[in-house]
Amino acid sequence: MATTTGGRRRSDILDAVVKVIIDIGFADMTVADVAHAAGVSTALVHYHFTSKPELIEAALHVAAAEDRRFREAIVAEPRSATARLDAVLCGSLPDDASDGSWVLWIEAWSQTRRSPGIRAVMAELDAHEVASIEELLLQGVEAAEFDVTEVHAIATRLTALRDGLAVDRTLLHETIPAAVAKAQMRAALRSDLGLGDEAYLALVSTPS
Amino acid sequence: MARLTPEERRRAILDATLAVARREGLGATTVRHVADEMGTSSGLIHHYFDSMDDVLAAAFDLAASGDLDRARTSIAAESTATAQLDAFVRCYAPATSDWTMQLWLDAWAEAARRPALQRVSRQLNRAWQSLVRGVIERGVVDGEFVSDDPDAAAWRLLSVLDGLALQVVAHDALITRDDVIAWTRDAVARELRSISP
Numbered sequence: 594m595a596t597t598t599g600g601r602r603r604s605d606i607l608d609a610v611v612k613v614i615i616d617i618g619f620a621d622m623t624v625a626d627v628a629h630a631a632g633v634s635t636a637l638v639h640y641h642f643t644s645k646p647e648l649i650e651a652a653l654h655v656a657a658a659e660d661r662r663f664r665e666a667i668v669a670e671p672r673s674a675t676a677r678l679d680a681v682l683c684g685s686l687p688d689d690a691s692d693g694s695w696v697l698w699i700e701a702w703s704q705t706r707r708s709p710g711i712r713a714v715m716a717e718l719d720a721h722e723v724a725s726i727e728e729l730l731l732q733g734v735e736a737a738e739f740d741v742t743e744v745h746a747i748a749t750r751l752t753a754l755r756d757g758l759a760v761d762r763t764l765l766h767e768t769i770p771a772a773v774a775k776a777q778m779r780a781a782l783r784s785d786l787g788l789g790d791e792a793y794l795a796l797v798s799t800p801s
Numbered sequence: 802m803a804r805l806t807p808e809e810r811r812r813a814i815l816d817a818t819l820a821v822a823r824r825e826g827l828g829a830t831t832v833r834h835v836a837d838e839m840g841t842s843s844g845l846i847h848h849y850f851d852s853m854d855d856v857l858a859a860a861f862d863l864a865a866s867g868d869l870d871r872a873r874t875s876i877a878a879e880s881t882a883t884a885q886l887d888a889f890v891r892c893y894a895p896a897t898s899d900w901t902m903q904l905w906l907d908a909w910a911e912a913a914r915r916p917a918l919q920r921v922s923r924q925l926n927r928a929w930q931s932l933v934r935g936v937i938e939r940g941v942v943d944g945e946f947v948s949d950d951p952d953a954a955a956w957r958l959l960s961v962l963d964g965l966a967l968q969v970v971a972h973d974a975l976i977t978r979d980d981v982i983a984w985t986r987d988a989v990a991r992e993l994r995s996i997s998p
Contacts, residue, residue: 617914618828618910618914619828619910620826621828696913699906699910702906702910702970703828703906703907703910704826705970705971706903706970706971719968719971746980746984749965749968749980749984750984750985750987752964752968753961753963753964753965754957754960754964755964756963756967757959757962757964757965757967758960758964760909760960760964760967761956761959763913764909764922773953777953777957780953780957781988781992784991
């Protein structure tokens with residue numbers, strides 16, 4: 594019972610960290626801000642986490658794990674590789690500018706040079722995404738949905754485009770509607786897979 | 802010691818801000834830091850700028866506009882749209898040590914909370930996009946590129962480069978500037994079906 598409460602408190606604190614990072618940013622946030630947002634004492638936050646950097650890293654680990662689960666669930670779906678690529682890449686674009694996870698990632702990217710811990714979390718997350726897309730590309734080639742050879746380059750470029758579109762969407766939301774960003778992502782995916790409009794639609798809408 | 806004009810004084814404040822931002826990050830740069838860097842009082846900074854938000858936005862604008870001007874010059878030096886687009890990609894692709902790209906990452910992060918920085922990064926984003934769109938449109942007219950939507954193609958090219966730049970700066974172990982240039986050239990060739998030089 595005590596452990597469950599302790600565990601819940603710890604995860605309440607980590608949820609609060611994400612909220613505080615989004616509202617205040619790494620530079621200005623304090624442990625007291627986190628305690629206030631979590632509705633616990635500053636002492637309790639210090640009991641679970643010894644420093645502010647440790648707190649931030651722990652919160653990023655939790656968010657990164659969620660991100661990986663989102664992708665792994667799609668990769669495991671019984672659909673064509675093309676449909677799953679579409680879901681991984683377009684499904685992760687932010688729906689609106691207040692999408693918390695992207696604000697969190699943008700904040701984290703700005704810190705990678707200053708914090709080896711944050712750098713490690715972000716590098717691992719990026720490597721996981723590129724590897725998932727590579728796997729889907731190879732599955733698609735095997736299923737003769739499309740034919741590509743530069744799997745690593747394509748996976749890196751598509752991930753980069755998605756990140757760039759997400760940043761643009763988060764910053765320029767009034768000029769780039771969500772539907773346009775998704776259409777941009779889809780156009781690049783189709784172009785990289787060498788698929789025409791109709792072939793692409795057929796693969797996305799039918800199971801493998 | 803010569804007295805500085807108001808314009809020179811503003812510039813000195815922005816230079817000091819960039820020096821601090823380089824060490825501490827844009828988000829952690831305060832009026833106090835900048836005043837210490839200049840060996841002056843924070844009153845001087847408040848005299849020239851309404852808020853720290855305005856100081857950071859003006860400093861970022863100063864640093865990032867330099868890149869835009871250099872890209873304009875490199876593009877103007879080329880005679881075909883294909884060569885111009887390639888010049889743009891070479892200007893925009895960052896080196897691992899690229900300090901302006903780190904400044905962009907800082908500005909993106911701070912833009913969520915600071916309206917002046919958000920305004921400046923939007924303006925710069927649009928200026929880059931219209932530069933690239935101009936090159937693509939010219940290539941279409943001259944028969945070098947095929948594109949039914951140069952506006953969307955320009956946004957897409959900038960987004961892919963921003964994302965790749967992010968990967969170079971944020972985790973330099975994974976990809977290099979040469980990869981960025983090669984992959985972007987490949988994407989350009991595929992998207993615009995440009996005639997290879």
